[in-house]
Amino acid sequence: MIIKKLLILFSFCVLSTPIFADQDANFQSCMKAITKHDTPENNTPEYKKFNETMCNCMVEQIKNNQGNRDSNKITKTCFFNALLHYATDNLDTATSDADMMTACKNMLNVSKEKSSDKEIKMVADFCQCAQPKLLDLFKQSESMTDKQYKEGIFSIADTCSANIEIK
Numbered sequence: 001m002i003i004k005k006l007l008i009l010f011s012f013c014v015l016s017t018p019i020f021a022d023q024d025a026n027f028q029s030c031m032k033a034i035t036k037h038d039t040p041e042n043n044t045p046e047y048k049k050f051n052e053t054m055c056n057c058m059v060e061q062i063k064n065n066q067g068n069r070d071s072n073k074i075t076k077t078c079f080f081n082a083l084l085h086y087a088t089d090n091l092d093t094a095t096s097d098a099d100m101m102t103a104c105k106n107m108l109n110v111s112k113e114k115s116s117d118k119e120i121k122m123v124a125d126f127c128q129c130a131q132p133k134l135l136d137l138f139k140q141s142e143s144m145t146d147k148q149y150k151e152g153i154f155s156i157a158d159t160c161s162a163n164i165e166i167k
Helices: 002-015 023-035 045-064 071-088 097-110 117-143 146-161
Strands: none
Touching (some): 023 045, 071 097, 071 117
């Protein structure tokens, strides 16, 4: 699931070189590219929200990094950003280390497709990096705006996906 979705997003990112003036057109193109390969079992509200979060991130990053763009970095960061949003949506600010790690590792449950051992390891490595940062973010979240929280999640995804190899 992860590798297939990342390759689809990478293709979208590369093919979006001339940025459409209309961001909505880019978002719709991204959603179409992703959902074209989905299975009927993945037709759930959570999976749709996950795809929307990912495409919003992709469109924003492509727009903001027009001249200096590393498509692989944008793709990985946006993918893991969407997974973190999915993992943390049902956690509260008093979450323990163990709960955070479980939620992070369960990120793959957004898809009904079976994950490979390679994908499970990739997510576990990501979670090792993300867990302490997420706990710190959660502790500060009460005094943050929604925008600051969203930027915090993105920053964690950006930092922790940097060393993830996609092959």
